[in-house]
Amino acid sequence: MTENITINMPEIVPLYPLREIIAFPYMVFTIFLKQEDMPPFEEAVLFNNLVALVKLKQEPTGELFSALHEIGTLCKVVQINKLAGGGAKVVLEGVIRVRVLAIVQQTPVALSRLEPVREFAEKSMVSEALVGSLNALLKIALSYGRPLPDDVMKMIDFIDNPARLSDLVALYLNLPIDELQKLLETTDPLERLKKVYMHLTNEVQRLQIKGEVQAEVTKKVGKSQKEFLLREQMKQIQEELGEEDSRQGETNELRSKIESAKMPEDVRKIAEKEMRRLERINPASPEYTVSRTYLDYLTTIPWQTSTPDNKDINQAEAVLNEDHYDLKKVKERILEYLAVRALKDKMKGPILCFVGPPGVGKTSLGKSIARTLGRKFIRISLGGMRDEAEIRGHRRTYIGALPGRIIQEINRAGSNNPVFMLDEVDKIGADFRGDPASALLEVLDPEQNFSFTDHYLDVPFDLTNVMFITTANQLDPIPAPLKDRMEVITLSGYTDEEKLNIAKKYLIAREVEENGLAKMVPEFTDEAIYRITHDYTREAGVRNLQRNIASVCRKIAKEVAQEKPLRTLVDPETVAELLGPPRFFDEVASEKDRVGVATGLAWTESGGDIIFVEATKMKGKEDLILTGSLGEVMKESARAALSFVKANCTELGIEKKAFDDTTLHIHVPAGSIPKDGPSAGITMATTIVSLFSGRPAKRDVAMTGEMSLTGRVLAIGGLKEKVLAARRAGVKKVLAPAKNKKDLEDIPENVKDELQFFFVEDIREVFAQALK
Numbered sequence: 001m002t003e004n005i006t007i008n009m010p011e012i013v014p015l016y017p018l019r020e021i022i023a024f025p026y027m028v029f030t031i032f033l034k035q036e037d038m039p040p041f042e043e044a045v046l047f048n049n050l051v052a053l054v055k056l057k058q059e060p061t062g063e064l065f066s067a068l069h070e071i072g073t074l075c076k077v078v079q080i081n082k083l084a085g086g087g088a089k090v091v092l093e094g095v096i097r098v099r100v101l102a103i104v105q106q107t108p109v110a111l112s113r114l115e116p117v118r119e120f121a122e123k124s125m126v127s128e129a130l131v132g133s134l135n136a137l138l139k140i141a142l143s144y145g146r147p148l149p150d151d152v153m154k155m156i157d158f159i160d161n162p163a164r165l166s167d168l169v170a171l172y173l174n175l176p177i178d179e180l181q182k183l184l185e186t187t188d189p190l191e192r193l194k195k196v197y198m199h200l201t202n203e204v205q206r207l208q209i210k211g212e213v214q215a216e217v218t219k220k221v222g223k224s225q226k227e228f229l230l231r232e233q234m235k236q237i238q239e240e241l242g243e244e245d246s247r248q249g250e251t252n253e254l255r256s257k258i259e260s261a262k263m264p265e266d267v268r269k270i271a272e273k274e275m276r277r278l279e280r281i282n283p284a285s286p287e288y289t290v291s292r293t294y295l296d297y298l299t300t301i302p303w304q305t306s307t308p309d310n311k312d313i314n315q316a317e318a319v320l321n322e323d324h325y326d327l328k329k330v331k332e333r334i335l336e337y338l339a340v341r342a343l344k345d346k347m348k349g350p351i352l353c354f355v356g357p358p359g360v361g362k363t364s365l366g367k368s369i370a371r372t373l374g375r376k377f378i379r380i381s382l383g384g385m386r387d388e389a390e391i392r393g394h395r396r397t398y399i400g401a402l403p404g405r406i407i408q409e410i411n412r413a414g415s416n417n418p419v420f421m422l423d424e425v426d427k428i429g430a431d432f433r434g435d436p437a438s439a440l441l442e443v444l445d446p447e448q449n450f451s452f453t454d455h456y457l458d459v460p461f462d463l464t465n466v467m468f469i470t471t472a473n474q475l476d477p478i479p480a481p482l483k484d485r486m487e488v489i490t491l492s493g494y495t496d497e498e499k500l501n502i503a504k505k506y507l508i509a510r511e512v513e514e515n516g517l518a519k520m521v522p523e524f525t526d527e528a529i530y531r532i533t534h535d536y537t538r539e540a541g542v543r544n545l546q547r548n549i550a551s552v553c554r555k556i557a558k559e560v561a562q563e564k565p566l567r568t569l570v571d572p573e574t575v576a577e578l579l580g581p582p583r584f585f586d587e588v589a590s591e592k593d594r595v596g597v598a599t600g601l602a603w604t605e606s607g608g609d610i611i612f613v614e615a616t617k618m619k620g621k622e623d624l625i626l627t628g629s630l631g632e633v634m635k636e637s638a639r640a641a642l643s644f645v646k647a648n649c650t651e652l653g654i655e656k657k658a659f660d661d662t663t664l665h666i667h668v669p670a671g672s673i674p675k676d677g678p679s680a681g682i683t684m685a686t687t688i689v690s691l692f693s694g695r696p697a698k699r700d701v702a703m704t705g706e707m708s709l710t711g712r713v714l715a716i717g718g719l720k721e722k723v724l725a726a727r728r729a730g731v732k733k734v735l736a737p738a739k740n741k742k743d744l745e746d747i748p749e750n751v752k753d754e755l756q757f758f759f760v761e762d763i764r765e766v767f768a769q770a771l772k
Helices: 039-047 125-143 150-158 162-171 177-185 189-220 222-241 246-260 265-280 286-300 313-323 328-343 362-373 405-413 436-443 480-484 496-514 526-536 543-561 572-579 632-647 681-693 719-729 738-746 749-754 763-770
Strands: 012-018 028-033 050-055 071-082 088-105 111-116 351-355 377-381 419-423 467-472 487-490 597-604 607-619 624-627 662-667 701-703 733-737 756-760
Touching: 012 039, 012 071, 012 088, 039 050, 039 071, 050 088, 050 111, 050 177, 071 177, 125 162, 125 189, 162 177, 162 189, 177 189, 246 265, 246 286, 265 286, 286 405, 313 328, 313 362, 328 362, 328 487, 351 362, 362 377, 362 419, 362 467, 377 405, 405 419, 436 480, 496 526, 496 543, 526 543, 526 572, 543 572, 597 681, 597 719, 607 681, 607 719, 624 632, 632 681, 662 681, 681 701, 681 763, 701 719, 701 763, 719 733, 719 738, 719 749, 733 738, 733 763, 738 756, 756 763
Parallel strands: 012 050, 351 467, 351 487, 377 419, 419 467, 597 701, 624 662, 701 733, 733 756
Antiparallel strands: 012 111, 028 088, 050 071, 071 088, 088 111, 597 607, 607 662
16 A cells, blocks of 8 residues: 655745754654754744754855754644743654745744655565564564563554654664665655664674673672672671671771871772772772782881870980990990981981991891880891782782881881881892892982882871891992991990800890800809800800800709709800810911921901912913812912012022923912912912912911002901901911001900011012011
8 A cells, every 4th residue: 555645834944953862754753952052943833833953064154054964854843841041941742854945034033935755655475574573573682671662562563664663763763863864865765664673683683692691791700799689688687787887987997097197198099999990899809809808918008106205315326335345436426316316306317337247236126226216117038039919019900919028027016117128138139020139229318218119108207217238248239329328336346355245245245145044144254255256256246155155054954854953154165075075276376387388368248257368379371270169359369479570589589490381380278168368368478479489477476458469458348357367366567568467456455565566668568567
């Protein structure tokens, strides 16, 4: 059947250009208009309440006609409701498609000449099949959650006109506005119905895929959803019972902590932002724990909490003297810091570096400084540390991420101005995980550490109030940039008299208490302590001395437990009986002067020591053999010494032919111990001259100094440790470079009284003093 749709329409009709919507025939809709857009609809009263709505192709710049699409919709103005703020709400009903023939008036109201678009609705098997399929697809779409208004669904069931059905369904398809305009311009109802059918088919397929994906996701997260629902039910039950929600209580507690944490303003903003994020996270999610732990750290760090400093210098000096014997330089530096602190409240904490052999009290000195200042004490060991994250922490994106040791320990201390000791700074390693020594550059720089940023916290923390103390056995392994940031204070080894005082004041009392002899304290004589120091230890510090005192106390405790007579006095004979045969001997005192053997002084990380350089000669073509685990620098010293002797053999009373076809072999005993450094240069030269001239080297004369190729004696380091080693070994005279004469100030007076010092500038002076 063919249906000819006609309408009684004026020749001229007002026109309103559309921008954001498309009007279809049979469509009832509402638009909201501003006051300036009202004229076309008000004029519609004069034209049978009709107005043409046509989509703009582009914004008009001149003539309106060229900016409009050809096909639009003639609509009837059903109702106009004026709004209080200006403008109106207009209810319209679509009537028929129209074609714009011309714009007869553009202002103040656009008037257009139109003609209706004739549509022929012909019923056929194809149209009936399409109508049936369209209805079926709509029902499928409804099953996937795309509902249509009830009145529309009732209308669709009774519409068999393809033109009207296609327009009605097009209204509820989620199509772009350009596609809707194309449907409006499709004047063949059957063709339009086909297009609507294709669009609806695509929509149903999309809904099917979405439904399948949603079902799969629901299946995977079903457990989480179930837990969430159970928690929500529990929350409702708790509310009904008047009990507080545990999560809400936790949130309130965190908010209270943020309020009372006294954070800097920028850190507070980050904490509040993280708090808002935490409230949106499901407690079952792993992100919840990460966020909660982060907030816990932010709220517990002592941003503004500090301990008051003890500014009484006299009391501080008494505490330092009570805890440590001697160490004048260190005590003086601490008292200087306290004096400045007493005059100035805000100052940058010093970065001190204690360098010295093991057992001289570097670590215990840090504890004493903290007690003196009245501050918390923190100690971490850097020995063997290879991961840069140990200092700066890990990013929060990593599983199990934590702040670095710096922030962790300050957090545990609960104070932002502790004494922080970084032990063994010379033993830091480096590998693919980074260089911890480089990470310490910011920590130990007073000009940078006011805004130290840990990777985990990702907010700056002020470290200027912290007093950092580092310890090391040697300065050389410490990287130069890190060394430059620290104030180095050298702790030398102890003399026998100092060890005696330390043992009497500290060690004996400690070990007597540790070994259960507090009620029957044995008395150690001075001679007994000297015996332990000379015969059973060979060190710069007092660690082995403490171990041997502890061993004596344990043996006495054993005798007490066996109900043997109590030893009330520990003398040298008791020491020999309890500790067994002596382990060390005076190498110098027990030996005779020999040709080709000279006594040298060396410095190790364990303090000073003596070395014997031996030389012998034999027939052969190789001029020099070196043994004894010597380093490259020490080998070069031996080569330079031989070259000097060869060049000056006549002056030294050695025949030139003595070197012909002769192989010189230099050996330094204790061959398994690596040795290096230039300070054995004059010792090696003395050994070579003694060998080739036949003059014995004096065994009780020890020497140290670097030698140049021209015979000059150059300065060395560690003179105090070397002199103490010479005294322990029974040396009577010490030869040292003239430039080291200033170092005599560091040597105790009683040691200087026992030894004879001779300072030399030329190697010939060494030969005169050391060779018979």
